Amino acid sequence: MSHRSLLAILGSVVAALFLASLLVGPAGLDLATSIGGLFNGDNEAARLVMQEIRLPRAILGLMIGATLGLSGAVLQGYLRNPLADPGVLGISSSASFGAVIAIYTGLSAAFSLALPLMAMAGAVGAVVLIQLLSGAYAGTLTLILSGVAITSLAGAMTSLALNLSPNPFAALEILFWMLGSLADRSMLHVWMSAPFMVAGWVMLLALGRALDALTLGRDVASSMGIRLARTQWLAVLGTAASVGAATAVAGAISFVGLIVPHMLRPLVGAQPSRLLTASALGGAALILASDIATRIIAPGRDLKLGVLTAIVGAPFFLWLVIKNRRNVL
Amino acid sequence: MTMLTVEALSVTLGTRQILRDVSLSIRGGELIGLIGPNGAGKSTLIKGILGLLPASGNVLIDGQPVTSLEGAERARQMSYLPQDRDVAWQLTAAKVVELGRTPYLQPMRGPTEIDAAKVAEAMGEADVLPLRDRPLSELSGGERARVLIARALAQDTPVFLADEPTAGLDPAHQISLMRVLSQLAQRGRIVVASLHELSLAARWCTRLILLDGGSIAADGAPEVVLTEQNLAAVYGISAYLRHGENGLIVQPLDTIAMA
Numbered sequence: 105m106s107h108r109s110l111l112a113i114l115g116s117v118v119a120a121l122f123l124a125s126l127l128v129g130p131a132g133l134d135l136a137t138s139i140g141g142l143f144n145g146d147n148e149a150a151r152l153v154m155q156e157i158r159l160p161r162a163i164l165g166l167m168i169g170a171t172l173g174l175s176g177a178v179l180q181g182y183l184r185n186p187l188a189d190p191g192v193l194g195i196s197s198s199a200s201f202g203a204v205i206a207i208y209t210g211l212s213a214a215f216s217l218a219l220p221l222m223a224m225a226g227a228v229g230a231v232v233l234i235q236l237l238s239g240a241y242a243g244t245l246t247l248i249l250s251g252v253a254i255t256s257l258a259g260a261m262t263s264l265a266l267n268l269s270p271n272p273f274a275a276l277e278i279l280f281w282m283l284g285s286l287a288d289r290s291m292l293h294v295w296m297s298a299p300f301m302v303a304g305w306v307m308l309l310a311l312g313r314a315l316d317a318l319t320l321g322r323d324v325a326s327s328m329g330i331r332l333a334r335t336q337w338l339a340v341l342g343t344a345a346s347v348g349a350a351t352a353v354a355g356a357i358s359f360v361g362l363i364v365p366h367m368l369r370p371l372v373g374a375q376p377s378r379l380l381t382a383s384a385l386g387g388a389a390l391i392l393a394s395d396i397a398t399r400i401i402a403p404g405r406d407l408k409l410g411v412l413t414a415i416v417g418a419p420f421f422l423w424l425v426i427k428n429r430r431n432v433l
Numbered sequence: 434m435t436m437l438t439v440e441a442l443s444v445t446l447g448t449r450q451i452l453r454d455v456s457l458s459i460r461g462g463e464l465i466g467l468i469g470p471n472g473a474g475k476s477t478l479i480k481g482i483l484g485l486l487p488a489s490g491n492v493l494i495d496g497q498p499v500t501s502l503e504g505a506e507r508a509r510q511m512s513y514l515p516q517d518r519d520v521a522w523q524l525t526a527a528k529v530v531e532l533g534r535t536p537y538l539q540p541m542r543g544p545t546e547i548d549a550a551k552v553a554e555a556m557g558e559a560d561v562l563p564l565r566d567r568p569l570s571e572l573s574g575g576e577r578a579r580v581l582i583a584r585a586l587a588q589d590t591p592v593f594l595a596d597e598p599t600a601g602l603d604p605a606h607q608i609s610l611m612r613v614l615s616q617l618a619q620r621g622r623i624v625v626a627s628l629h630e631l632s633l634a635a636r637w638c639t640r641l642i643l644l645d646g647g648s649i650a651a652d653g654a655p656e657v658v659l660t661e662q663n664l665a666a667v668y669g670i671s672a673y674l675r676h677g678e679n680g681l682i683v684q685p686l687d688t689i690a691m692a
Contacts, residue, residue, distance in 0.1 A: 184521035317535050319521045328535040329508035374522035
């Protein structure tokens with residue numbers, strides 16, 4: 105299959121799922137009413153459901169999925185490691201921690217951009233810590249251990265915030281938010297997070313050639329004219345901006361960044377640059393599909409998206425570890 | 434004719450000085466064997482010339498300091514074949530070789546017809562054309578080594594630096610690899626290869642540079658450098674040396690107590 109046809113197929117799947125996401129929901133609107141509600145306001149209830157609930161949910165699903173798929177592909181390419189992803193490396197949980205601090209201290213209520221900014225600060229902190237802990241030539245084991253340490257630390261600090269939370273309802277709200285969900289998000293969330301996600305994508309998509317060269321190791325990449333410092337900055341800032349913003353609006357959604365690049369890699373001839381767009385589309389498809397599934401599996405029960413991806417993703421991660429066991433140990 | 438000049442190159446890693454004031458000049462057509470015991474500074478000298486390590490001193494190509502060259506421009510002057518043959522993802526042989534064209538690619542553009550021709554030429558020289566579509570994971574150690582040489586050849590540079598290219602290869606693969614390097618030099622390139630096999634170095638290289646403790650201990654034709662005295666002083670070995678019709682033959686015999 106040529107690269108163009110792969111992208112065309114993935115693009116069509118994403119478009120179909122985006123449409124399906126607009127049409128599935130507890131309001132039980134029929135097709136004509138749904139589409140009518142999306143474009144004009146004759147039916148006020150349908151307009152509200154479509155424009156205020158389903159449209160932002162679908163847009164966020166698309167953007168967050170693309171962010172997770174793309175950042176996973178970049179981190180795996182940059183670290184030359186199939187076990188890397190924003191969740192495994194603790195970037196998502198650190199972003200969560202940043203966001204929780206913003207909620208907990210009331211910063212986010214006073215200043216709405218505080219939430220994404222704090223989440224991004226958390227993400228930057230995690231990436232810097234990983235670099236410090238594992239050094240420039242990160243081996244798989246060091247890297248995973250760094251991720252475990254950072255995830256634990258961010259988790260502990262988040263627990264502390266919950267523990268000290270002045271009222272139990274706020275604690276419950278934080279906890280539910282952390283499970284990862286796209287329910288009840290508005291266009292405000294889209295406008296708040298989109299600029300950071302798009303800025304992150306621009307940085308990450310610029311890395312294709314560098315990631316290809318890094319296939320042969322840092323020294324060879326450097327000898328072929330790749331500027332390693334610039335590459336590292338783009339990878340770190342791009343991941344922090346896009347994953348931080350995604351986490352700020354949807355909570356931590358794990359394993360998408362791990363699974364999607366891994367599944368698509370054989371279809372792009374393992375070339376890291378070709379994996380970028382494909383993974384962004386694949387991630388968008390996976391999140392849109394999972395989000396639709398949460399609405400179909402348990403309608404009215406508010407099954408959390410992050411819970412679903414973790415239930416599907418964790419066994420996949422185990423399988424990946426077993427498959428790579430010889431390389432890891 | 435290309436000229437590579439190294440002036441007082443020193444490299445210090447941590448508190449340890451690995452390379453001390455190494456100066457040399459190499460002209461196109463020479464196949465230089467960089468020899469010396471483990472830790473003598475062979476890899477460090479290669480990386481220092483490439484600018485991969487923080488170093489003091491100057492490296493000039495045709496009189497121009499390489500530090501004045503922008504990344505891709507420098508990469509069109511010098512290519513590097515590392516000792517490590519690790520490739521992160523299961524790319525096909527052709528894709529790996531194509532990576533050598535990285536310094537020539539225009540922003541946002543794929544490889545051109547010229548790039549494709551250079552890739553095919555490099556694969557031909559390293560005799561890996563039949564392996565084009567095979568993933569690297571399926572290749573033997575010798576085949577993988579040749580594919581990686583083709584990658585460096587595709588970079589099409591006047592200076593070619595290889596770190597222990599023969600390590601881990603059987604005699605036939607070692608010889609075919611030295612032949613590729615020798616042909617490269619005969620076409621006017623500067624080829625520098627660090628080597629542990631003294632017999633290969635004596636047989637194929639036009640000039641040997643013997644490093645000891647980060648400095649040059651001897652520099653010249655194989656017969657001049659590979660002497661009983663030098664081998665004893667630098668490697669701490671006795672050796673059987675014979676000048677035959679195939680040039681100098683070196684057979685290390687035993688270790689000797691260092692004075």
